[in-house]
Amino acid sequence: MVDYDPKTALVVVDVQNDFADPAGSLYVRGGEEIVPIVNGEIERALAADAVVVYTQDWHPEVTPHFRKDGGIWPVHCVQETWGARFHPDLNVEGPPIHKGSGGEDGYSGFSMRDPRTGDRTPTSLQEVLTTRGIGKVVVAGLATDYCVVETVVDARALGYDTAVLSEAIRAVELQPGDGDRAIARMREAGAIVER
Numbered sequence: 392m393v394d395y396d397p398k399t400a401l402v403v404v405d406v407q408n409d410f411a412d413p414a415g416s417l418y419v420r421g422g423e424e425i426v427p428i429v430n431g432e433i434e435r436a437l438a439a440d441a442v443v444v445y446t447q448d449w450h451p452e453v454t455p456h457f458r459k460d461g462g463i464w465p466v467h468c469v470q471e472t473w474g475a476r477f478h479p480d481l482n483v484e485g486p487p488i489h490k491g492s493g494g495e496d497g498y499s500g501f502s503m504r505d506p507r508t509g510d511r512t513p514t515s516l517q518e519v520l521t522t523r524g525i526g527k528v529v530v531a532g533l534a535t536d537y538c539v540v541e542t543v544v545d546a547r548a549l550g551y552d553t554a555v556l557s558e559a560i561r562a563v564e565l566q567p568g569d570g571d572r573a574i575a576r577m578r579e580a581g582a583i584v585e586r
Contacts, residue, residue, distance in 0.1 A: 393529050393554050393585050395439035400525045401432055402500055402516070402546075403445045404532030404539050406481050409467040409474035410448075411533060416474055417467040419534045421561045423478065428559040429531050430482045437484060442523050444516065446500035446532070446542065449475060449489035455506040456496050462506060488516045499541035501549065517549060527552040530582075531559035540573040547580040554583045 395401070406429060409415035411422035436443050448468035456462045468475040470492065477483055491497025495512065496504045502511045520528070528551045530543050539560050546553045555577055562570025574584055 393556070395436045395441035395529070397440040397442075397523075398525055399436070399439070399527045399529060400442040400444060400520055400523070401436040401529045401531070402542060403429055403433070403443065403481070404500060404530060404542055405446055405448055405468075405534070406478050406532050407447060407468055407474065408476050408478060411478040411481075415467070416465050417563075419561045419563055422533050423480075425531065425533070425559045425561060426478050426480045428556070430480070432529070432531060432556060432559060433482050433484055436529070442520070442525060443485035444500075444519055445477065445483060445485060445487050446514075446516070446538065447475065447477070447487045447489055448497050448538075449492040450497070451492065451494055454491070454494035456491060456494065462496075486519065488514050488519070490514050498538050499545045500538070501542060501545035520551070525551070527554070529554045529556065531556045533561055535560040535562035536565075536569040536573040537563060540576055543577045543582045544580045547582055553577075553581070554585050557584050557586055 409417050410419045457466050496506050500516045528546045
């Protein structure tokens, strides 16, 4: 169990309808199961005066991230749609950090990548954490093998002590074992994987 304090941020990654609801266009199997676990962590974090932030895929209708426009993913989390909204049972008690809103690949909560040029641009997450003097991040959400792992790897590269809540993540598993490989990659980056 992780400890929270005012220098810790809980980063809740992409607990949105398109990922966490069985009717979502890119449903992550078991995604809805993490919502009560994440809510418990949010409650613990807020009780300790920790920061809680939420990342949110926020794509335009046309983006090279989508299969129909040359990418690999079905249309998902289009701005202002049901699929982009947070799961209705999720307690939202902090600011959303939008990613992919300019058509970028928005895997990490910290950075976005232009799918054509590979150029990276930051999201507002690091600025939010720096303003609050955060030194440690705790990560939960969806999906283990994409947005969670990329957020964790970026957090470590930026120097944050980083913990991942293994019971509060789920993987897409486009290839069998992707979730386990992502967890191994997070550990290799220096993150602690907690139950």
